[in-house]
Amino acid sequence: MEKIATICVYCGCGCGLVLHVEDGRVVGASPSPAHPVSRGRLCVKGWLAADFVHHPDRLKTPLVRRGERMARVSWDEALSLSARRLREIREESGPDSLAILTSAKGTNEENYLLAKLARAALGTNNVDHVARLCHAPSVAGLGIALGSGAMTNPIRSLLSSDAILVTGSNTTEQHPLVAATILEAQARGATLIVADPRRTQMAELADIHLAPRLGTDVAWTNGMLNLIIGRGLIDEDFINERTEGFSALKELALRYTPAAVERITGIPPGDLEKAAAAFGEAPRAGVVYAMGTTQHSSGTDNVLALANLVLATGNVGRDGTGIYPLRGHQNVQGACDMGALPIFYSGYQKVEDPAARRKMEAAWGTDLPATPGLTAVEMMEAAEEGRIRGMIISGENPMISYPDRGQVIRALRSLDFLAVADIFPTETTALADVVLPVASFAEKDGTFTSTERRIQRVRRAVTPPGEARPEVEVAAELLRRFSVTADYASPEEVMGEISSVTPSYGGVSSRRLGISGLSWPCPSPDHPGTEILHQGSFPIGRARFYVVEQQHLPEDLDYPLFLTTGRSLFHFHTGTMTRRTHLLDRERPKATVDINPADAAALGVRSGTMVVVESATGSLEIEARLTAEVPMGTVYIPFHFAEAPANQLTTRTLDPTSKIPGLKRTPVRIRRADG
Amino acid sequence: MKIDRSKMGTDTLDGFGGDRIVRAAPAKPESYIPFQAEVVDIDVESSNTYLLSLRPMNEEDEHVAINYFPGQFLMVSVFGLGECPISIASSPTRDPLQICVREAGKITQGIMAARIGDVLGIRGPFGNGFPVGSMRGENVLIAGGGSGFATLRSLINYIADDREKFKEVTVVYGARTPQDLYFTTEYGSWQAAEIEVGITVDMIDATWKGNVGLVTSLLADLDPAPGASALCGPPMMIRVVAKDLLGRGFLEEDIHISLERHMKCGVGKCEHCTMGRYHVCTDGPIFSYDVVGDLI
Amino acid sequence: MTSTTALFISREDLIHLLEELSGTLEVVAPVLVGDEAAFATWRGEALALDDKNPLASPVEFFLPKKEVLFRYVQYSGRYTFSEDPPKARLIFGMRPCDLLALKVIDGIFGADLSDLPYAGRRRSTIIVALNCTSPGEGCFCRSMGSGPVAEGGYDLLLTDLGRGYLVEAGSPAGVYILRAHHRHFEEADIEDIKEKERLLALAGEKMIKRGPFPNPEKIREAIDGADWEEAGRRCLACGGCSFVCPVCHCFSVLDQGVPDGERLRCRDSCILSGFSRMTSGANPRPDPGERLRHWYLDKFVYIPEKTGLFGCVGCGRCSRVCLGEADRWSFFREATE
Known part of the structure; x- marks a missing residue:
C-alpha cells in the first residue's frame, strides 16, 4: 500500500489529505496531521474524497458526435477536429466568436494553459470560470476597497480573534474546517455572530444570531456601523493613517439607525446592538462571508459594506483580524490567480494595460487581444444570440450550476461547436460535439491555491482510467495545434512559466512547496510567502471607504415567496463526484425544498408532499421538507440535483459591477403538485 | 432435480425446534459470494408487490430451498445494483422457495424487474426464525400488517401443513386498501385447515364487503385465547397489537415480533441493523416482547 | 508458544532484517508521508518510529477502507465469481493499542459466522509489534488496559532501548523468523531486560502524571448522564471518529458495474444518518445525539458484553480528528471529574 500526501478536491479550505493506494487503486483517504489547515481532521467529504475516482462511469476515451450518437475516437482525432472547427469559426466570425470556460476544479497549471489557449491561440479574452458565480463581487469589491480581492488572513488566524462575524456562509456545511476553526476560537472565548436568514447549524451555535430578510445585507451592515460609530468604537488612528x-461613510451610516434597519431587515434593534458591541469592542475581529453575501444583484455593495465595517474598526493587517471571503472550490482562487478571467492575465494584470499586454505577448510569442472578454453569464447570452459560436468547457457543468437553466440549454444548443472536458458524463457533456476524458485530482500533478491563498502541491497517486489524460497535456496539445509553443515536459515546467510572468507567484516553484505550501504574494525565490495581507500598507496605498446604500427590493405579488439556493454538507456543486460516492449520496439522496411550517400550513403542504415551485423563468416539481431552519416567506433548495435543478428557477439579474447573478433571492410561488 | 422431502419433513425440522434460539444455519456461512437462483415463477400480489419463486441453479445448493425456518430471511442480490434482506414467504414444507418483494428502493426495483429465467443471487437463510418448536401444543395468534404479512405466510403454511400439532390458530391481517392485501387466494385453504382468518382494511372501495378498521378490532371480534403469537407489521401496529394481547393474558415472552432493519451483511458484522445491544440479523429478526418491548 | 529468551537487534541490523523479509513478504512500516508517520509499504526509506502512532491505524491492513469482496462476470444470464487471495504481509511497528483493537475485532469478525476476507488476511499477516515507550498526548491506553505494553497477539515484539531493540517472540512464526534470520540478533543480557522494564514503567508513569484518567465505570456513568442533544448539536457529522477508530468496523456493501463488475465493501459510519435509515425512510436513530450515544454505548457496553473486551483501546485518535469540539478526550476527562 502506498500513501500519497495531496490536497482535497472539494471546497476552498484546501485540506491536506493522504490517499491510500493499493494495487494501483485509491482505496481510502485520511487527514494529513501536519497540514496547517486540516491538522489531522477532515469533513465527511474529505474522508470520502477518493471514493469516486474508480467509479465505472468515468469517461475513458475521447468521444465525437456522429449525429445522435457519440463515437469513440483517438485523442489525435478529437483534438484535431476541435482545433479545425474552432479555427473555421474564427475565420468566419472572428476570434470573439469563441470562448473558454475553465474549471475551478483544475490545477493552476491547467487554468493557466487554458487561459493562454484562449488568448494566445484563439485570440480572445472570452475566458472565465465559475468564480463569476461565486466571488466576482469579492474580486471587484475588495479589489477597489483594499487593493486585493482575496482573503486577507489565513484560516488559522481566526483562532486569535475576539469576535467573528459570519455572514452569508453556511460554514459547518460548506467550509467545515473553517467552521471547526471558528468553533475552536469560540471555545477559547471569541464571540460568534452569525447573520443568516436560515437557522443553520452555525446560527444555532452562535452567541448572537441575526436573521435578516433576504437581500438586506447592506442595511444591517450599515446599521452595525451606525452603532459602532455612535459608541465611539471606531479605530480613529487606523482610519486616519x-x-x-x-x-462620507459616516454621513451614510447616520441614516441607518437601528429602527430604520429593523424596518428593512426585520432584525430587532437589541440584537443588532449586541452584535455591534461585540464586534466593535473586540480588540481583534474578523468577518467571514461566502455566497450568501455575494450571490445577489447587490453583491459588490454587500462586500463593500463589509469592507467598510472591517476598515472602520481597524481590523485589517493583524493576526486575528481580517476579511475572509470563503472560496467554494479547492482551486477557484487559483483559477482567478491564473487569469481565467476576461479582464486579467495571471496575477490580476489587466489585459487593457498595454505594458502588461506587451509583457505577455513577449512571453507567449504572439499578439494578444486588447479588449476585455465576456463573463460567464454574458457568454451564455452571446451564445444564444449567435455572437459566440464555438466553446470549450473544461470541468464545468453549467447545465446545473448556472442560473436560468432554460437559457443555458438554448445557449449551448445554439453553438456550432462545443468541446467539453470532464471526468464523468454530465448534463453538459450530453450537449457536446467532442468529449475529452481527463484526469481526476488523484491522477495528476500540479498545484491548487486554497481560499487562504495557499499554493499547495497536488500529487498523482494513480494513473487515469483508460485513455484519460491530465488537462495540462490536453491544453498543450491544443496550443500546439494553433502553432503556439507549448513544450512542457511536466506541470512543474508550466509553473516555471507561471512564476516568470506572474509577480505574485514569482517565487513559487513546485520544489519549494512542502506540506504547508506557500501563500502569495511570494515575489521571489527567497520570499517566505505572505500569510497576512495589508500589514504595513495596502497595494492601493490607502484603503477606501465606499458609500453603499441598501437597494430597494420590489415585491411581486405573483411570486410571494423568496427562493434561496445553497449546497449540502454531503454534496459538492453539481454532484458529479459526490453523487457517485456511496455514503454521501445515501446521506442526501434527493432534493427537497425547505419550507417554514407556517408557510406550509397555509399552502396545505406536509413533509413529503410533492410541490411545484414556479418562478418567472421556470418551474420544477420537488418534495417538500418542513423546517423552522428557514424563516417565513423564504424557501430553500440545494442545487446539486439534476432531477430537481434549482437553477431552473433562478434568474439572470446581474450585479452591475461584477456581473454575478442574484442566485440567492428569486421570487417564487409554490403549490401542491396534485392540486 | 426433485427435492427429496422424505428426508426432511416437519418432524426433522422440529428436531431443531423446541429451543427458542435455534436457527437453521446459512448454507455457506463463510462466503459473501451468493449462490445463484433462477426465477421460476412470478405472482403479482399487489400493484407494488411480487411473489417470486426461486430455484437454486446448482444441485449442491438445493438444500437452501428446504433447509430454513419460517421467519428467516435471505440476502438477495441483483448484480450491479446490490444486495438487500428479503424475508422468506414460503414454508419449508412446500415447494418452491418464495420471496415476497415490495418496491422500496433501487434493489427491490431490480428484483421486481427480473423475468422468469433470470438469475438472482442468494445468501442465507439468516436470522433465528419463529420458535415453531415452542409454539407446538399451544394456541397460536398470528397478526400482520401491510407488507409484514409475507414472513407470516411462511409460518401460517408451516402450521397448516402440520396442523394437528397446534391448538387454536388465528390469523388477523390488515392492509391499507383491498388491493394491498397479499395472498388472497390462500385464505380459503387456511380456513379449510381450521385456521381462523380475519382480514381488515383501512380504506375501502365499492367492491369491499369485509371489515374496515384496525387489526385490533379483529382481535376484539375473534377473541383469541392466550398462547403464542407472531407479529409483523408497521411499528405502530406492533405496539397496539402487543398491548392488546397483553391485555388478553398473552405473556410477554410469548409475543414474537419480526423486526425490519437496514442490513448489509446478514451475519452480524456490518452493524447496520443494531438495535441497542442486539443485531436484528443474528439475534433476530424475531424478538419476544419481553426483550424488545421498550425498544420498538 | 512463546520464546522465553529475549534477543537484541541493533538499528542497522533491523534494517537488514526488514530488507531480507521484504524479499518474500510485503513489509509495511511507518514511514514519513507529508511530514508525518504513516503505515505504508516499506521500500527501504527511513523508519518513522519516533513519531507518535500514525493517525491511520494499521488495522486497515486487515479491514481495508475499501476492498473488492468478489468480481462477477455475466455470461448469457449466468454469473461466475472470483476473489483475490489475501496478501502475505508483515506489519512492522504496530503499537499495543492497535494490537488489542485487532483482538476485539477477532471477537466480532471471528465469532459465529466468521468473516472470510478478514480471517484470510489475519492468517496471512505477520505482526511485529512495538511497545510504546513514548505515548502520545491524547492517549489513555493504560486505563483501557491496552498499553503501553503489548500483551500477546504479536509474532514478534520490539522495545526501543535507544541503542537498539529488545526482541521477543510471541508465536511460532515469530520464533521462525528469529531462527531463520539469527545472524542479525544477539543474546540480550539481563541489563537489557531491566532497561525495557524501566522504560515501560516510565511510559506508564508519564501517562499517570497526565491524568486524571477516565475509567470504564466512570465513562458508563457519563454516558448515562451526558447531554446527548447538546453533543449532537455540536457534531459536524464528519464521521471522523468512526473512520479513525481502530475498533470501528461498520461497513457498507455496494455493486459497481453492469453486467460485469465488482461487489465492494467500504468502511461506513454509524455517525451518519443514512447508516440506519431504511429505504422506507424510517430511521431508528434519527438524531445526531442518539447516534453519538450509540457509538459510546457500543464501545463501553455492547462490545464488552460480546467480546469481553472494551470497544475502545484508548488510542486517542477520535479526539485528534473531531471537528465539532465535541472532542472525545474532553468527554472522557469530564467523565473522571
Whole structure:
C-alpha cells in the first residue's frame, strides 16, 4: 500500500489529505496531521474524497458526435477536429466568436494553459470560470476597497480573534474546517455572530444570531456601523493613517439607525446592538462571508459594506483580524490567480494595460487581444444570440450550476461547436460535439491555491482510467495545434512559466512547496510567502471607504415567496463526484425544498408532499421538507440535483459591477403538485 | 432435480425446534459470494408487490430451498445494483422457495424487474426464525400488517401443513386498501385447515364487503385465547397489537415480533441493523416482547 | 508458544532484517508521508518510529477502507465469481493499542459466522509489534488496559532501548523468523531486560502524571448522564471518529458495474444518518445525539458484553480528528471529574 500526501478536491479550505493506494487503486483517504489547515481532521467529504475516482462511469476515451450518437475516437482525432472547427469559426466570425470556460476544479497549471489557449491561440479574452458565480463581487469589491480581492488572513488566524462575524456562509456545511476553526476560537472565548436568514447549524451555535430578510445585507451592515460609530468604537488612528473617504461613510451610516434597519431587515434593534458591541469592542475581529453575501444583484455593495465595517474598526493587517471571503472550490482562487478571467492575465494584470499586454505577448510569442472578454453569464447570452459560436468547457457543468437553466440549454444548443472536458458524463457533456476524458485530482500533478491563498502541491497517486489524460497535456496539445509553443515536459515546467510572468507567484516553484505550501504574494525565490495581507500598507496605498446604500427590493405579488439556493454538507456543486460516492449520496439522496411550517400550513403542504415551485423563468416539481431552519416567506433548495435543478428557477439579474447573478433571492410561488 | 422431502419433513425440522434460539444455519456461512437462483415463477400480489419463486441453479445448493425456518430471511442480490434482506414467504414444507418483494428502493426495483429465467443471487437463510418448536401444543395468534404479512405466510403454511400439532390458530391481517392485501387466494385453504382468518382494511372501495378498521378490532371480534403469537407489521401496529394481547393474558415472552432493519451483511458484522445491544440479523429478526418491548 | 529468551537487534541490523523479509513478504512500516508517520509499504526509506502512532491505524491492513469482496462476470444470464487471495504481509511497528483493537475485532469478525476476507488476511499477516515507550498526548491506553505494553497477539515484539531493540517472540512464526534470520540478533543480557522494564514503567508513569484518567465505570456513568442533544448539536457529522477508530468496523456493501463488475465493501459510519435509515425512510436513530450515544454505548457496553473486551483501546485518535469540539478526550476527562 502506498500513501500519497495531496490536497482535497472539494471546497476552498484546501485540506491536506493522504490517499491510500493499493494495487494501483485509491482505496481510502485520511487527514494529513501536519497540514496547517486540516491538522489531522477532515469533513465527511474529505474522508470520502477518493471514493469516486474508480467509479465505472468515468469517461475513458475521447468521444465525437456522429449525429445522435457519440463515437469513440483517438485523442489525435478529437483534438484535431476541435482545433479545425474552432479555427473555421474564427475565420468566419472572428476570434470573439469563441470562448473558454475553465474549471475551478483544475490545477493552476491547467487554468493557466487554458487561459493562454484562449488568448494566445484563439485570440480572445472570452475566458472565465465559475468564480463569476461565486466571488466576482469579492474580486471587484475588495479589489477597489483594499487593493486585493482575496482573503486577507489565513484560516488559522481566526483562532486569535475576539469576535467573528459570519455572514452569508453556511460554514459547518460548506467550509467545515473553517467552521471547526471558528468553533475552536469560540471555545477559547471569541464571540460568534452569525447573520443568516436560515437557522443553520452555525446560527444555532452562535452567541448572537441575526436573521435578516433576504437581500438586506447592506442595511444591517450599515446599521452595525451606525452603532459602532455612535459608541465611539471606531479605530480613529487606523482610519486616519491608512484609509480615505470616511466622512462620507459616516454621513451614510447616520441614516441607518437601528429602527430604520429593523424596518428593512426585520432584525430587532437589541440584537443588532449586541452584535455591534461585540464586534466593535473586540480588540481583534474578523468577518467571514461566502455566497450568501455575494450571490445577489447587490453583491459588490454587500462586500463593500463589509469592507467598510472591517476598515472602520481597524481590523485589517493583524493576526486575528481580517476579511475572509470563503472560496467554494479547492482551486477557484487559483483559477482567478491564473487569469481565467476576461479582464486579467495571471496575477490580476489587466489585459487593457498595454505594458502588461506587451509583457505577455513577449512571453507567449504572439499578439494578444486588447479588449476585455465576456463573463460567464454574458457568454451564455452571446451564445444564444449567435455572437459566440464555438466553446470549450473544461470541468464545468453549467447545465446545473448556472442560473436560468432554460437559457443555458438554448445557449449551448445554439453553438456550432462545443468541446467539453470532464471526468464523468454530465448534463453538459450530453450537449457536446467532442468529449475529452481527463484526469481526476488523484491522477495528476500540479498545484491548487486554497481560499487562504495557499499554493499547495497536488500529487498523482494513480494513473487515469483508460485513455484519460491530465488537462495540462490536453491544453498543450491544443496550443500546439494553433502553432503556439507549448513544450512542457511536466506541470512543474508550466509553473516555471507561471512564476516568470506572474509577480505574485514569482517565487513559487513546485520544489519549494512542502506540506504547508506557500501563500502569495511570494515575489521571489527567497520570499517566505505572505500569510497576512495589508500589514504595513495596502497595494492601493490607502484603503477606501465606499458609500453603499441598501437597494430597494420590489415585491411581486405573483411570486410571494423568496427562493434561496445553497449546497449540502454531503454534496459538492453539481454532484458529479459526490453523487457517485456511496455514503454521501445515501446521506442526501434527493432534493427537497425547505419550507417554514407556517408557510406550509397555509399552502396545505406536509413533509413529503410533492410541490411545484414556479418562478418567472421556470418551474420544477420537488418534495417538500418542513423546517423552522428557514424563516417565513423564504424557501430553500440545494442545487446539486439534476432531477430537481434549482437553477431552473433562478434568474439572470446581474450585479452591475461584477456581473454575478442574484442566485440567492428569486421570487417564487409554490403549490401542491396534485392540486 | 426433485427435492427429496422424505428426508426432511416437519418432524426433522422440529428436531431443531423446541429451543427458542435455534436457527437453521446459512448454507455457506463463510462466503459473501451468493449462490445463484433462477426465477421460476412470478405472482403479482399487489400493484407494488411480487411473489417470486426461486430455484437454486446448482444441485449442491438445493438444500437452501428446504433447509430454513419460517421467519428467516435471505440476502438477495441483483448484480450491479446490490444486495438487500428479503424475508422468506414460503414454508419449508412446500415447494418452491418464495420471496415476497415490495418496491422500496433501487434493489427491490431490480428484483421486481427480473423475468422468469433470470438469475438472482442468494445468501442465507439468516436470522433465528419463529420458535415453531415452542409454539407446538399451544394456541397460536398470528397478526400482520401491510407488507409484514409475507414472513407470516411462511409460518401460517408451516402450521397448516402440520396442523394437528397446534391448538387454536388465528390469523388477523390488515392492509391499507383491498388491493394491498397479499395472498388472497390462500385464505380459503387456511380456513379449510381450521385456521381462523380475519382480514381488515383501512380504506375501502365499492367492491369491499369485509371489515374496515384496525387489526385490533379483529382481535376484539375473534377473541383469541392466550398462547403464542407472531407479529409483523408497521411499528405502530406492533405496539397496539402487543398491548392488546397483553391485555388478553398473552405473556410477554410469548409475543414474537419480526423486526425490519437496514442490513448489509446478514451475519452480524456490518452493524447496520443494531438495535441497542442486539443485531436484528443474528439475534433476530424475531424478538419476544419481553426483550424488545421498550425498544420498538 | 512463546520464546522465553529475549534477543537484541541493533538499528542497522533491523534494517537488514526488514530488507531480507521484504524479499518474500510485503513489509509495511511507518514511514514519513507529508511530514508525518504513516503505515505504508516499506521500500527501504527511513523508519518513522519516533513519531507518535500514525493517525491511520494499521488495522486497515486487515479491514481495508475499501476492498473488492468478489468480481462477477455475466455470461448469457449466468454469473461466475472470483476473489483475490489475501496478501502475505508483515506489519512492522504496530503499537499495543492497535494490537488489542485487532483482538476485539477477532471477537466480532471471528465469532459465529466468521468473516472470510478478514480471517484470510489475519492468517496471512505477520505482526511485529512495538511497545510504546513514548505515548502520545491524547492517549489513555493504560486505563483501557491496552498499553503501553503489548500483551500477546504479536509474532514478534520490539522495545526501543535507544541503542537498539529488545526482541521477543510471541508465536511460532515469530520464533521462525528469529531462527531463520539469527545472524542479525544477539543474546540480550539481563541489563537489557531491566532497561525495557524501566522504560515501560516510565511510559506508564508519564501517562499517570497526565491524568486524571477516565475509567470504564466512570465513562458508563457519563454516558448515562451526558447531554446527548447538546453533543449532537455540536457534531459536524464528519464521521471522523468512526473512520479513525481502530475498533470501528461498520461497513457498507455496494455493486459497481453492469453486467460485469465488482461487489465492494467500504468502511461506513454509524455517525451518519443514512447508516440506519431504511429505504422506507424510517430511521431508528434519527438524531445526531442518539447516534453519538450509540457509538459510546457500543464501545463501553455492547462490545464488552460480546467480546469481553472494551470497544475502545484508548488510542486517542477520535479526539485528534473531531471537528465539532465535541472532542472525545474532553468527554472522557469530564467523565473522571
